[in-house]
Amino acid sequence: MLPADLKKNLQTKIATVSHPRELVVDVLFDIQMHYGHLTDEAIHEAAELCGMAPVEVEELATFYTFTFREPVGKYVIHVCDSVVCWMNGYQTIREYLCSKLNINMGETTPDGLFTLIPVCCIGYCDRSPAILVNRKVHGSLTPAKLDQLIEKIKMENPAHVE
Amino acid sequence: MPTLTIDSRQISVPGNTKVIDAAERLGIMIPRFCYHPALGAVGACRVCAVNVKEGPMTGIQMSCMLDAGDGMVISTHDKDAVDFRMAVIEWLMMNHPHDCPVCDEGGHCLLQDMTVSGGHGMRRYPGPKRTHQDQYLGPLVQHEMNRCIQCYRCVRYYREYTGYKDLGVLGIGSRVYFGRTGDGRLESPFAGNLIDICPTGVFTDKPARFKGRKWDFERAATVCTHCSLGCSTITSSRYREIIRQEAGISPDTNDCFICDRGRYGFGYANLPDRPRQYRVNGNPCSRQTAWAKALDLLDTTANTNNPSTVALLVSARCTLETLVTAKHLCHRKGWHGPVWDAPSGNDIKSRNALDALAPELVATMKDVRESDFILAIGTDPVNEAPVLTLALRQAQRNGAHITVIDPRPVSLPFDFEHLPTSPEEMGDQLAAIVCAALGGTDLSHLSPAGKAFYDDLVLRNAAATVPDEIVVALKKSRHPVIVCGTHMVNEDLPVLAGECARMINQPERSAGLFYVLPGANGFGAAMFTETHTNAGLLLDKIKSNDIKTLIAIEPEGCAHVHSSPAMAGILKSLDCLLVMDYLESPLSRAADVFIPTATVFESGGIFINQNGTGRSMQPLYMGGTPIFQTGRTGPPPRLFESDIPGAEHVPAWLPLADWMGLSLSPDNSKRRLEILKYTIENEPWLSALPISGDTGETGIKLRIPNRRLNEFASLPHTRNNAGNSNSPEISLYTVEQTFGTELLSSGSPALDEVIPQIRAAMHPADAEFLNLADGENLTLVLDENHELPCNVKIETDMAQGFIFIPRRPDLPWPVPGFAPIPLHPDQIRREKGDLR
């Protein structure tokens, strides 16, 4: 169940627009932030908030890149695999991440901290190869930079078990 | 009228015609997957490509998206177009499982046809196939997603055409998936149409799974007999069993779709316990014995008693042939009847409706779809005439304003205005809306009587208030339709509705009138049954010994309340009970003589739908006990007989014709035409029907003899007085439900699972007064002998002072006809202990 204050917030936001469904992506993002991913319950809650049928929300949740219908780690790493990153060392970055986290693309680390997902060009080709960590960009990557990044996150989440 | 050239042939078509349709007029069938006449063009599948040689945009174009333009030159068999279409088919087959041998669609699969005719005979694509997981969609529709070609028809039909919202398109790209948020029964009572609309085997008929291919079946165009709309159906049978039904196409009626009641309601014809044998005193006997016994009994009664002590009971499920023969038989013999075994008062209301149905006002479903304002009064479309819902939906999609005035918690899959109103007040609401809309307009189209009628209505309804936007919408409308029911209304309402339609049928506005009648042949029953009597009176006459012999022909209410003690007592006083039916019922079991009759699938016959359109059906098959029930499917040795087992049934009109002394040919098909001829020749207003019995795809519109001597003759009394608003009594009304109340389909095993639990709908205020909560179990004490267990359903959107219970034939009703029963709070009991 959504916490009352989040629900209230969303309702207030929705009340300001003329078509509640125009906010469905925002609502999904906010609910996703709360649950970690979009659970079945989340789909129904979003539908109710936006005055839509659950399947209409499901149609969107399964369409978009940044809505997760399956559990993901606390940190979702989107690795850009489009052409500029591809020519500038995407493969190295990907392999490095996979071996460092010991998971394949599309998987989540057992401690629930990281999920690796390939993603299309994220618009930082000038700083390729680039990745997103929870939608925040990190560019011009090298294995050393990745080490720093991962270690920093691990340090910030010392006792992360799920 | 643009003129264009397609494959070197010229054709002129109306403006706005798509090239794909223009070609079809020339007999050129351009391949299509996403295009469907009822859904329109969306250009998704790209298989309808043609080459435009001359026109505003030349080259490959999608013929479903392209308006036929003057001077266009189009080639459908040009190499580029053929190649492109072949490529589209190859793409569609990339992920297809190629499982035709185990696919129920095989044999009538558009994808098979297109793949073969498109010339894609060899698989080239070397890559792997993507696969999907299927969902459980309920007992009626099977899901097999791997076969999908992503034409989007299903979702467009389900969401846009019908307005239901539990089917969608999930995912993206080549992984798009057509399904629900999870396993579960499809909510729409029109879900079965997915089977027809899906061009592949994704959605197939679940009860009919693995029971045969199209070419295995005996197939015939039929008419649905599960409500008064008379939708077109196509029925398939195999091994003496009806296997499945599909929607037929009828632009004036159902367009391309039917409801699931109609699709799966045929099961009664296959039932293992369907009475297939003649019986005397309950014992099986030969046809000769039963026939002789029946004659004997009729002779005796006729000799010892006055002929008027013999009564004949018919119902709206009888064919026109049976009804007319019954009428003439009664007249000739001086028997009482035929009596229409209809729910209480529905006979009179139906007759009143037909009286008011002026020919110029008759609206078809097409008119409903195309209208811009609909006022439905005293009807609950989804439950009483399901496909009418789809017609209303199309009107609504085109911007029509829709209002429903009805006390029930009417629910429709789209936005509409509901005025929950008691039956007494519905007329006032209607009159108030019409008067308000007509106020200040030119009423010169009305006769002096009409003017007086109008003035009187205005006077009487001066106080009634109705929402302004309804009045405004009516004022603006050009094609309004008044839809009026014949169950949840008082006797005068159909007349008032008719007169209102006549009043708003002004020069600048052509109004339509659409009645919903009881039963498949309610129209015929209203026309050919005796007006001065009804089922209730008949029972009184039996009680008072004025009727000693009862001949019940395919009865409805009476047959199914007989288990009640009251009814049993009544029947005891009969000398002789003769029942003809294809359903087993308490009445048929009590019969002195029982004659098994043929279903419409076996006898064919004519039905007149609610707007007076006569539709005939040819017999589909001979009938007889389904082979799987005879136990003779095993290996030999077998008994070889020339007779079909269990096929002794006769059309109900046959014994009647015999008693009347009509000499009919012994040959089945000849005598069918003979009785038809008799029917048509003896009822002048049926003369438009062809003697051949072929009424064509759309049926024959019959000119209803306008029996009302002068229009606007009498002002119907509106509400007598507010009366019992202070009394603690609550009226129990029995109402129709999509599934479970209509007699024939409620016996269909395929629908068992979709029949909802029995719930008593009541207004929150009444529930509060009775101290009942939603979902609570309770018992309604109908009288000393009848108790009805049910469950409370609180509905905010209904009138106060009522309890609505589905009119299921399997419940213990005290009286036939399901008349409203006033209930005192004492008669409403919690499961454990009394209320309060």
Place this chain on the structure above:
Amino acid sequence: MSNKYPQILFQNRKPDRIATMAEYKESGGYQALADALSNRSPAQVQEEILDAVLLGRGGAAFPAGRKLETVAEDAPHPRYVVCNADEMEPGTFKDRVLIHADPHMLIEGMILTGYAVNADKGIVFIRPEYEGAAKILEREIRFAEKEGLLGENILGSGYTFFIDVHRSGGRYICGEVTAQLNALEGRRPNPRKPPPYPTQKGLWGQPTISHNVETLCCFPHILRNGARWFRDLALTETGAGTKIFSISGKVNRPGCYELPMGVRLSEIIEVHAGGMVEGSTFKACLPGGASTGFLTPDFYDIEMDFDTLRKKGHRLGTGAIMVFDQKTCLTAATVNLLEFFARESCGWCTPCREGLPYIKHLLTLIENGQGSEDMIPTIKKMSAQLWNSYCAFAPGAVAPVESLLVYFEGEVREHIKLGRCLLGD
């Protein structure tokens, strides 16, 4: 960095921060708005834009002035202006840079566009990766509102216009105008085929003008300095204005550069982008995003404007130049591009939904040395057939494949002959 050309859209660009509203105003910002609101009719604004030959910078190069004209004077209200900040075309990042450089330029551009068609509301549709830019815009919109430059009765003129920021859920197809309208309405972002055109019935069935960020950013400058001035910014006769080129790949200084329309490709690479990286030579580039065809060394000196490229059978697209060097296998690069398009296909129409994976599969086999000669004509024919898809996505998607098989067919065949990729690892 040697950039001798006038900086218009980038005039307030800072290396480390966004320009403030004060800085924008100081550079002449919001003067065009004030002037238009008090001195020009919407029709006059439209005329100026039409005169400036401002071609849409989102990829389709449709004249902005002509689009404005298609909103009928008596069209119903509310009317909408949608700013397309989806920018998901691989290689393209100019809109992000523009918003981060000078957000008020976009805001003023939207208000002016709104005024030109008497619109009531503007919406910035922004991809979710650009959350930073979305936040900046939301903040700056509030600042503009506070100063009366946006909202009710702008600058006392009686004209009212609001701007909202709408985040996408993230898909390339959401950049296509009609799909974007569906996305904005909370529906599946499949394109809608006109008619009706969005300018007649767009968002919520109301008249809607959609423009790319860069296009909108040109509005204030055109109105302030005149159409003639704008046209004269270009180096070529057919071009008009400046263009933000986003350069990436094997160059020393990937990034965004504002250069006159018609500047030569060689100059962009050598002068502005700092030349090829050490050890690389120019093999080809995609001149305008992933959905344009390869330019070979033969085109190295081409004048980069819409018309010149079109005449040579190419497209300037978004002006996103991705530079490939001699060590990069273009077959593999094209497989990568096809992977992008196949993944992002919205799934509505058959050729794109199924044909792209088909072509991608064949080309992958070739790249892996498992291809056969007959695959080449199949790919060629199928790519051509994909032009008959529902929207412009698929023709864009096959642009690299088609040009690969025009200019580098030999390289592709080499894979088949040798049974491996010469350049692969």
